[in-house]
Amino acid sequence: MNVSLWGISCFTFAFCVHWAIWRLRMPKVPIKTLVILFCVAGLLGFLFLFHFGSDTFPKLLHFVFLYFSMFLTYLLIYSAIEADSPSLVILLRIAEAGASGLPCQALKDSLTNDLLVLPRLEDLVAADLVDLRDSTYAINKKGRCFVWPFMLYRKFLGLGKGG
Amino acid sequence: MSPIDALRPFFCLLLNITLQIFAYKFILKRRLLRSEYFGFGCALFFLIMLELVSAAASPGEWFWRAFANLIIYLCLSFGYFTYINLGETARRIRLLRELYDAPEGLTEVQLLSRYSAAEVIDIRMVRLINNAQIIQRDGKYFVGSPVMLSISKIILMLKWLVIGKKSEFD
Numbered sequence: 001m002n003v004s005l006w007g008i009s010c011f012t013f014a015f016c017v018h019w020a021i022w023r024l025r026m027p028k029v030p031i032k033t034l035v036i037l038f039c040v041a042g043l044l045g046f047l048f049l050f051h052f053g054s055d056t057f058p059k060l061l062h063f064v065f066l067y068f069s070m071f072l073t074y075l076l077i078y079s080a081i082e083a084d085s086p087s088l089v090i091l092l093r094i095a096e097a098g099a100s101g102l103p104c105q106a107l108k109d110s111l112t113n114d115l116l117v118l119p120r121l122e123d124l125v126a127a128d129l130v131d132l133r134d135s136t137y138a139i140n141k142k143g144r145c146f147v148w149p150f151m152l153y154r155k156f157l158g159l160g161k162g163g
Numbered sequence: 164m165s166p167i168d169a170l171r172p173f174f175c176l177l178l179n180i181t182l183q184i185f186a187y188k189f190i191l192k193r194r195l196l197r198s199e200y201f202g203f204g205c206a207l208f209f210l211i212m213l214e215l216v217s218a219a220a221s222p223g224e225w226f227w228r229a230f231a232n233l234i235i236y237l238c239l240s241f242g243y244f245t246y247i248n249l250g251e252t253a254r255r256i257r258l259l260r261e262l263y264d265a266p267e268g269l270t271e272v273q274l275l276s277r278y279s280a281a282e283v284i285d286i287r288m289v290r291l292i293n294n295a296q297i298i299q300r301d302g303k304y305f306v307g308s309p310v311m312l313s314i315s316k317i318i319l320m321l322k323w324l325v326i327g328k329k330s331e332f333d
Contacts, residue, residue, distance in 0.1 A: 094304045156184075
């Protein structure tokens with residue numbers, strides 16, 4: 001069996017199921033649901049190939065690499081479209097103002113901490129990367145492990161804090 | 164097909180990372196985005212060469228193997244590109260960094276004094292103006308390049324298609 005086409009077909013199938021579920025009812029924990037859905041579809045695709053195909057181990061490995069690399073890419077794209085990008089919001093607001101332009105102060109007044117920073121802080125608490133106790137936010141062990149590779153890389157290249 | 168054939172995109176990703184870091188530090192005068200393009204392009208060229216060379220050895224299954232390896236490499240490189248850019252632009256990573264630097268924790272007010280919406284906007288305005296995506300004239304902002312605006316509209320359409328709304332606050 002052509003493992004490349006099979007990998008793409010399995011991914012397309014998982015994407016269609018995901019799209020249908022999301023349009024019917026948005027899951028409460030979208031990323032977790034997405035991971036479970038695509039992993040199950042990938043596993044089923046692999047088992048089908050293992051049982052009914054006559055493919056060698058490297059070809060099965062190729063299927064796994066292809067399917068999960070496409071899934072990883074989609075997961076990253078999904079995370080990007082799930083939250084509003086500030087640059088995108090800024091550009092669209094300036095475009096809406098049209099030929100008369102958007103005053104600098106009006107832009108700053110309309111994009112507040114409630115829109116740009118606090119929802120992301122709530123995301124971190126919801127993702128269990130940050131603990132909220134007595135009105136104090138503190139990074140926990142999971143949060144440290146998560147942010148450490150980013151800090152290490154930026155420190156190695158001599159880059160600032162970013163943001 | 165051998166396991167080594169299936170691992171080619173991973174070797175090329177390692178090459179991409181090595182060349183990107185080397186180019187950033189020693190060739191491209193600390194220009195991050197250009198170093199990313201440099202590492203990606205060189206490793207892509209190397210992968211295509213590897214696939215062409217191996218085509219002579221096993222012509223029968225060559226096309227689909229090369230096709231899959233190319234997709235895997237593009238996906239892995241996109242992952243690395245996102246990893247670098249998350250460190251550069253993601254608000255969540257920046258907030259975690261601020262909290263990492265304060266082991267005793269921070270209140271909302273303390274956190275916002277270190278990283279606020281004003282800073283988020285300032286960083287992005289500088290980036291957008293430097294890239295000529297927007298223009299500042301007489302205290303007002305105007306769209307500079309229609310390219311970025313078109314990309315923004317495509318992202319908006321994707322948002323609507325996948326999650327059924329144009330903004331997370333809808």
